[in-house]
Amino acid sequence: MIVYRLSKGLYKNDLSGRGAELAGGRWNSKGTALLYTCESRALCTTEIAVHTPLGIVPVDYWLITLEVPDTLPLSEVPVPQLSSDWKSFPHPNATQLIGDAFVQEGRFVGLKVPSAVVHGDHNYLFNPRHQEFGEIKLLESEPFPFDARLFIK
Template sequence: MIVYRLSRARFSKDLSGRGAELAGGRWNSKGTPMLYTSDSIALCTVEVAVHMPLGIVPFDYQLIQIRIPDDVTVKEFPETKLPEDWKSFPHSNATQVIGDQFIVDQEQLVLKVPSAAVQGTYNYLVNPRHPDFQKVTIVGTEPFEFDKRLFVK
């Protein structure tokens, strides 16, 4: 399976989940590493856009294509099993509890979760602490330019 990630060029080779570990996110608490990826380039774009203040166009980004081996099992967390406030803004602590437990359990390498930003699409959360993590590879990177219309005031 190929998944996508957008990141600043200086972090384009870093799959450690360190950024999420430092900042925390919808699916992980500060102190818990997690690699956030998406099922499409379009979803990556929206996921970056919803975290940027209006008027600031992200620059110096790379699109990273990441291969997750087909032989690993993916844990799916369907929307019907999520807490009622799972896509609230700011995000709920309940989703962080789910993601943190996924990392600790180490039962699967990948957790598939619905996107809070784009209905009907999915993010794939990768556990950098899982024994199979070394099988995750970058298959391509290229400069990515955002459409400025996404960020106008």
């Protein structure tokens, strides 16, 4: 499977999940490292767009392409198992607890979760401390210019 992430240039080769560990996110609490990825370039773009103020075009972003071997153990969180507010903003603590438990249990290297931004699409979260995480290969890092029309007021 191929997954993608958009990252600032300084962190383009960092797959440690440290950013999510420091800041927390929809699917993890502060202190829990997770590597967030998307199933498509378009979903990556949308995920950045919803977190960027209108009128500001993001610069110095790189598209990271990762190859995840089909043999790696993945789990999935189906939408019907989530609380009704799972995609609200700000995100609920309940989704963070799901990601935290995923990391703590350590059974799977990856977790497929629904995108809160694009209905029907998915993000893949990876536990960088899982024993099989090293099998995920960074295939390519390339500069990613955003189309300014996405950010016009």
